[in-house]
Amino acid sequence: MTQSEKKHIKQLQQKKYRNLYGSFVVEGLKSIRDFLAAGYIPEKIYSTVPFEQMKNQDLPVEIISEKNLRQISFLKNPKDALAIIKIPKSLSLPQSGWIIALDNLQDPGNLGTIIRTADWFGIKNIVCSLDTVDCYNPKVVQATMGSLANVSVFYTDLSNFLSKSRLPIFGACMQGKNIYQSLFPHQGILVVGNEGNGISNHIKGLITNKITIPKHQKSTADSLNAAIATTIFVSKIMREIN
Amino acid sequence: MTQSEKKHIKQLQQKKYRNLYGSFVVEGLKSIRDFLAAGYIPEKIYSTVPFEQMKNQDLPVEIISEKNLRQISFLKNPKDALAIIKIPKSLSLPQSGWIIALDNLQDPGNLGTIIRTADWFGIKNIVCSLDTVDCYNPKVVQATMGSLANVSVFYTDLSNFLSKSRLPIFGACMQGKNIYQSLFPHQGILVVGNEGNGISNHIKGLITNKITIPKHQKSTADSLNAAIATTIFVSKIMREIN
Structure with a gap:
């Protein structure tokens, strides 16, 4: 992964950059899969472990070293993967339930x-x-x-x-x-x-x-x-x- | 307050020093008063505001500057006071309720x-x-x-x-x-x-x-x-x- 990708991820800690780019960061395979299963669109998935492709999807996965993950993770104890996910378009406000x-x-x-x-x-x-x-x-x-x-x-x-x-x-x-x-x-x-x-x-x-x-x-x-x-x-x- | 007092307070962030000295830190007048009202013994109270003495108690209060409080506080946004409180003796384990x-x-x-x-x-x-x-x-x-x-x-x-x-x-x-x-x-x-x-x-x-x-x-x-x-x-x- 490039320095500019690393910089981009760090920026997404801040709300102004999340709004500017329309994306946010999710860490950990389990959570990443939850977002994908719910229909969220990944811009990029950085994983230290093999990432099983999901049905009918060509996911933008890059396998990275644990050292690289430590550099980009926001966590003290980084998990196994980090993904940049698109912020979904706003739906209309709920009226029931x-x-x-x-x-x-x-x-x-x-x-x-x-x-x-x-x-x-x-x-x-x-x-x-x-x-x-x-x-x-x-x-x-x-x-x-x-x-x-x-x-x-x-x-x-x-x-x-x-x-x-x-x-x-x-x-x-x-x-x-x-x-x-x-x-x-x-x-x-x-x-x-x-x-x-x-x-x-x-x-x-x-x-x-x-x-x-x-x-x-x-x-x-x-x-x-x-x-x-x-x-x-x-x-x-x-x-x-x- | 002295440098050695400041150092002592910082040490109390660590469990080994809390056990060694038998004391811990409480921040904020409201919380400090809760501990005093419950019978806890204060070793020292550092306050940036006048501290009203409680009935029948001669509390070890020292008025300090906000600058000093910022130096000793464990909080990003320090409150109005910080106290060193004695860890109470263990009671016997509860058996009911x-x-x-x-x-x-x-x-x-x-x-x-x-x-x-x-x-x-x-x-x-x-x-x-x-x-x-x-x-x-x-x-x-x-x-x-x-x-x-x-x-x-x-x-x-x-x-x-x-x-x-x-x-x-x-x-x-x-x-x-x-x-x-x-x-x-x-x-x-x-x-x-x-x-x-x-x-x-x-x-x-x-x-x-x-x-x-x-x-x-x-x-x-x-x-x-x-x-x-x-x-x-x-x-x-x-x-x-x-």
């Missing part, structure tokens, strides 16, 4: 974990405010463990999206109905807020169903991690409606 | 999140295998957001602990009873495994109640994050028994 709406979520690990959890429970759509961390950020892609391939992530003016939606809008609030005493409909939107500040004020006003995750009486915790709170909701909702 | 048992958990963020979630739901005890990440690791302490002060974390031969316990032992397994169709007793042990390899074989044999978190039929996810799986269990258990 259960949707997770993220309001200024900042931590890549949290977004990745939420995508992975959504995939597990069969939630297909996540709508993010424009200031939420980019889902093609390498740390996000890594934390999804391939699940980003199976969940559609949208970026839009969240306030506008929620205002126009006809779905009931649920959000975790300090003073709301106990989640364990709540029944959830077959479709709706779950709003999750920023790690430090929770749901922003202009979004709070759009929530139609305020819900609380009750805390144990002896707990001194102020809040739950954003991905954990999301999981408590999603686990309750999906179990109820399936 | 709900206990989370961690088998070779490696990610500091996961351990921190599990401790924070345990605190929220009122679980007081976490028993870890000897190869689980140290709970006084700065990244763990940070991720607990002060909740480490309210949860007792033990390190022991997990296999031995589980063998001797009379409590029912629950574990997440691929082939187990559906969690949503399971009823949980008022006390028990929940075993959570390593991020990559799950529960180790010698521990698996000790599980008396194998439980599965069912996956959506269309999901291609292989597994859930360890802290997420723990949350799904704890949320279900605590809601049921409270």
Whole structure:
């Protein structure tokens, strides 16, 4: 592989270059195969191990040394392969089913974990405010463990999206109905807020169903991690409606 | 503050020095106050803001500059204060109530999140295998957001602990009873495994109640994050028994 290819890959750590080139990086054969199976288009696959071609596909694979992989990998412990994958064209915003709406979520690990959890429970759509961390950020892609391939992530003016939606809008609030005493409909939107500040004020006003995750009486915790709170909701909702 | 104090604090990033000196670092006034309120003994508190003394306590506070705090902080964005806190003496292993048992958990963020979630739901005890990440690791302490002060974390031969316990032992397994169709007793042990390899074989044999978190039929996810799986269990258990 050439120096210019190495440079190109390093650039894709940054959002501005991902937007410029319309591509992002996926590491590890298992994850790469998840993206290919979901119909994502690879620009290039660099692998240290033989890469079995998939049916009816002529994949742009280059076998590289482990030394080269160490040079291009974003990981402390590089895996077996790295691929440059095309960012898919945006679909139109979802209007039905259960949707997770993220309001200024900042931590890549949290977004990745939420995508992975959504995939597990069969939630297909996540709508993010424009200031939420980019889902093609390498740390996000890594934390999804391939699940980003199976969940559609949208970026839009969240306030506008929620205002126009006809779905009931649920959000975790300090003073709301106990989640364990709540029944959830077959479709709706779950709003999750920023790690430090929770749901922003202009979004709070759009929530139609305020819900609380009750805390144990002896707990001194102020809040739950954003991905954990999301999981408590999603686990309750999906179990109820399936 | 002196150079030797700065050096001492840096050393406490490493487990060997934490064990040698019997102390660890907590950052941020809110978390420091959580530890003091829970009875932890501070060796020294370095604060950039006035630190209100607590009742009947003569706290070893030194006001320092923000520049000094930046030099000693383990965080990219230092908070308002940093304290050296004594590691408490080990209590005897818990024998009742709900206990989370961690088998070779490696990610500091996961351990921190599990401790924070345990605190929220009122679980007081976490028993870890000897190869689980140290709970006084700065990244763990940070991720607990002060909740480490309210949860007792033990390190022991997990296999031995589980063998001797009379409590029912629950574990997440691929082939187990559906969690949503399971009823949980008022006390028990929940075993959570390593991020990559799950529960180790010698521990698996000790599980008396194998439980599965069912996956959506269309999901291609292989597994859930360890802290997420723990949350799904704890949320279900605590809601049921409270």
